[in-house]
Amino acid sequence: MSSQQVPPSLRNLLADVLEMSADEIMPQTNTDTVENWDSFRHLQVVLAIEGEYNVQLDPQRIPELTSVALLQAELEKKGIAL
Numbered sequence: 001m002s003s004q005q006v007p008p009s010l011r012n013l014l015a016d017v018l019e020m021s022a023d024e025i026m027p028q029t030n031t032d033t034v035e036n037w038d039s040f041r042h043l044q045v046v047l048a049i050e051g052e053y054n055v056q057l058d059p060q061r062i063p064e065l066t067s068v069a070l071l072q073a074e075l076e077k078k079g080i081a082l
Contacts, residue, residue, distance in 0.1 A: 006025055006027060006068055007082035010049075010072060010075070013048055013049065013052055014068060014071075017048050018045070025068060026068065027067070027068050028069065029068045046062055055078050
């Protein structure tokens with residue numbers, strides 16, 4: 001999988017919040033593969049996504065959204081065009 005499978009807007013947002021290169025953001029990027037993606041950073045990711053895409057993620061689902069692929073799928077499920 002390549003970073004090209006992650007839409008540029010989401011890739012850049014996550015790169016900014018996670019303090020990584022956008023080229024490192026791939027669908028399989030997750031809380032286990034990014035050292036600084038801890039619980040606080042996860043909250044920052046969620047808040048940034050909600051602000052950028054004007055959407056509210058289900059609070060019960062937030063703890064489960066631990067990878068780029070899961071975050072992207074959740075946005076698409078909510079009808080967000082990425």
